Amino acid sequence: MPVDAAFVEIDGPWHHRYVAANGARFHVAELGEGPLVLMLHGFPQFWYAWRHQMVALADAGFRAAAMDLRGYGGSDKPPRGYDTYMATLDAASVIRSLGETAAVVLGQGLGGWIAWAMPVLRPDVTTAIASLSMPHPRVLRHASWVDRKQRAASGWIAALQRPFAPEREMTRSHDYVEGLLREWSAPGGTFPTAEDVARYGDAMMIPFVAHSAAEHYRWLGRSQIRPDGPLFMRRIRPPIHVPVLQLHGADDRAVLEKSTRGSGKYVPGDYRALTIPDAGHFLSEEAPDAVSAELLSWLKSLQ
Template structure:
């Protein structure tokens, strides 16, 4: 079967699709049709094997609350460019800073899920003047995550097998895309709550994810995030990155975790506070790793509270 065209992620709806050039590449961004151009900017960053659609609920709800919410296809995903390199923490933070400026703003609140949350942490640490607040969904501070993997057997069992499996060339790409992206559906369903898996909303999300991962280059680029995150731990650039990340953020921060998340454990996210003293932890009961999709209204309310506390509106 032929690969989907990147434009297949430009779904019709109450939003506008745009191309924005930043940090040397083109990004596909989405914002609500009635988005206030002069409203406080909120940048929404998706996680592994995902794309902007992950934030469909928050995109419209935050706009209605008066914010300029912009959901992004990260470098290598969806209809954004897929360059051969740049999947390291330094470059990804530079992508976000470039996007903020290209959108005509000098500062933004960042909201991210999983890998997207790690980009939030990196941008806030490396470019503190550009970030007013960060909201994380299932995305612990990278140092907290590393320590937990090293010290906590349960967290190591939950995360390390995937990281190791993704390090070999070619085979992981084939695994993610074969049978029309069946592996992505299995991964998604294994990390969501059993109750939500039987919903039409979950079925729709799975359909979109399976198509998006089969866009030419998307699977390889998604895996490059994972490969850099793992391999850099044994190289100088990774040690320098972690040293740069070892700083205390003086901005409001929210960590949202699904009660049933099997991938990021509760003990791991509790370690965030060492790097974000103003961090508030919220547990979404009955939700898994994708709390922003499984319980969108509750997560959106928490994000609104975060944004209000940052004083940007």
Template sequence: MTEQRGGRRKPVVDESCVLVDGPWQHRFVGANGSRFHVVEAGTGPLVLFLHGFPEFWWAWHEMLPAVADAGFRAVAVDLRGYGASDKPPRGYDGYTLAADIAGLIRGLGERTATVVGTGSGGMIGWTTAAFHPKLVRRLVVLGAPHPLRLRAALFSDPRGQFTASTPMLKFQIPRYEHTLTRDNAALVGEYLHRWGGQDWVSSTSFDSYAARCREAMQIPQAAFCAMEGYRWAFRSVLRLHGYRFVRLMQQPLITPTLQLHGAIDEASLPRTAQGSGRYVSAPYEWRLLDGVGHFPHVEAPDLVLGEILRWTKS
């Protein structure tokens, strides 16, 4: 499929690019008024995987078969606005994104799930556990400080976390999504390279992984939707619904939580993430991963898999 641009025909990426074959099944599940693309393998207690930015469900393709083989129902989802899931123009606030995951757990026919989220998916994991605690049996977050830790660091650490969050500040610029998709979504590859650990970005697997993420971000409306969550996060700071969000997130989390964080994460700084445990009243563990950046699930998949299974089975 192509579209006309300045007399030249440019290929148009469609959602079929994320329907990758493998030892899993693709299907669509209705939740919270939208349709979500999910990829699943295995049977047993549900482990629901949430990708981050600038990824899609493929972030977990190495984990799904291994978690399924361990006796679980492993499901990775394209979050609202990503991949083959619906891309409505609204609904990227913290409340709605958490309600998406709660609805998805129910839509999958389950009563509870272990939720595993990385990056922005980890932030959604925090909020889902806070707003829908009965549905989240256990929580694993990677590269994601508690939302209130991040909020505080943006103000208290201007040379650290505020500077690290500069790319997200640029998302506030109207129509910046066109910059994100320009030149075959080259900026997506730059983000992955900038935030990933050196061992991973210099490996043979990096280029193919980045190519898939770049292609998925070029699906129509995906880049706009990916930015909307960050736009809400920053704009809500001085708005009433933002104050309400903070008040709700201050309630102690009753979900057992494992937090894994890369020691060289330059997107969410380790010093920002440390201290998130103060918001958890249930059992909580923190582990800093040496030599790992913002994408532990692909930089150190064996280590992360072992930790996920240990926490899920305990």
């Protein structure tokens, strides 16, 4: 059965809305009232990855807004604009379209990469950031250069540089998505369930999502041998002057735990880094209670 963008409008206590921002339309799931917390998902997911934290944050008096990144889920899938500069502008524009001047930004995986760039590239809208399963981009780049185990763990990004073939693999069946969900999560855990595989596998089959998802990583890969990659790394070198929370799974097999060390040198002020035991790359779903508790403790300390 064909899958369309409406597939991601999953029923729950949240409500779904579409907002115009940065020349595109973005799908946002929203719950609660209070200070805005914008949530950015990773690959191969969509807003649904934050469902547990949305409920916890809303119950604690926050306005949780989980958006589908450009090219994912119910958001627009334009043919271009998949660099990190555009992703941070998308997030900043969504914050304003939601009627706020600034927000705390949470990100996981790809969303975490974007979150790290927000205080430097979009400081006017960013009051604090939390990154799950992703160190500062410069730290990950260095680890990928000097650590052969991290290079091997990041080999899937190199595979995505091929034209057309990855898209066909992602949409042929759920096998590609299921493989990543199982490979990157902690062994012996309860994630992913069959329902998780079905939801994320089907979401990848929404027209143009597979191509758009690959394009985010094609920019990350190909920019390293073009001027825009080194320029981006220089642009995000300045110190971050907002509070930062970094959470990482001890058993993350996509971004190794040892590859995250050193991010604190970019945060001269309020910086907290915690390792979550018995969890892998998909922290918000593998350890939802622990992640929600750490996020709430940190968010309340900001008030």
